[in-house]
Amino acid sequence: MxxxxxxxxxxxxxxxxxxxxMEYATALWNQRRxxxxxxxxxxxxxxIERAQFLIGxxxxxxxxSARAIGSELREPETERxxxxxxxxxAGVIIARPVETPDYTTFDAYEL
Incomplete structure (x- = not known):
């Protein structure tokens, strides 16, 4: 705990x-958010109660670190x-596949 x-x-x-x-607060701090x-x-x-506050x-x-008063408090969905x-x-880039352009055909144009 x-x-x-x-x-x-x-x-x-x-x-x-x-x-x-702490991970989230650090990422927010670095982005000034x-x-x-x-x-x-x-x-x-x-x-067990709930607390709401601003971080960043x-x-x-x-x-x-604190001594546990019973079992470790877990909330996997919140942690995730x-x-x-x-x-x-933090700016993790998620790569997405792109289509390769077809350079064999060109639009007509006038000079």
Whole structure:
């Protein structure tokens, strides 16, 4: 488990979720952009809640390892989404096949 801290407070969440947020926040920071994220966290009473906050440009966050209060909090879909957004934001180029032009035919033109 890890705690994510920002100006609003600290949130105890799963290690993979926290790491994915840091990846996304770094990619956003490098592009001078921000994004709104929604993640699960464990409150002081051990109940799972959700937190929403901005990450990226001019929004400082930090993560710190924390002892687990039970099992590791996982939300694979959120982790996958954050990592995908981080890759897209960082400028990963997706190659697509292109058609080769036919240079054997030319349009008529006048001089």
């Amino acid at each position: 890890k705690k994510i801290s920002n100006a609003a407070g600290s949130y105890l969440t799963g290690t993979a979720i926290a790491d994915a947020i 921000v994004a709104f994220v929604d993640i699960p966290f464990v409150n002081g009473q051990g109940v 440009w001019a929004n400082q966050i930090a993560t710190v 989404h954050l990592r995908t957004e981080a890759k897209l934001t």
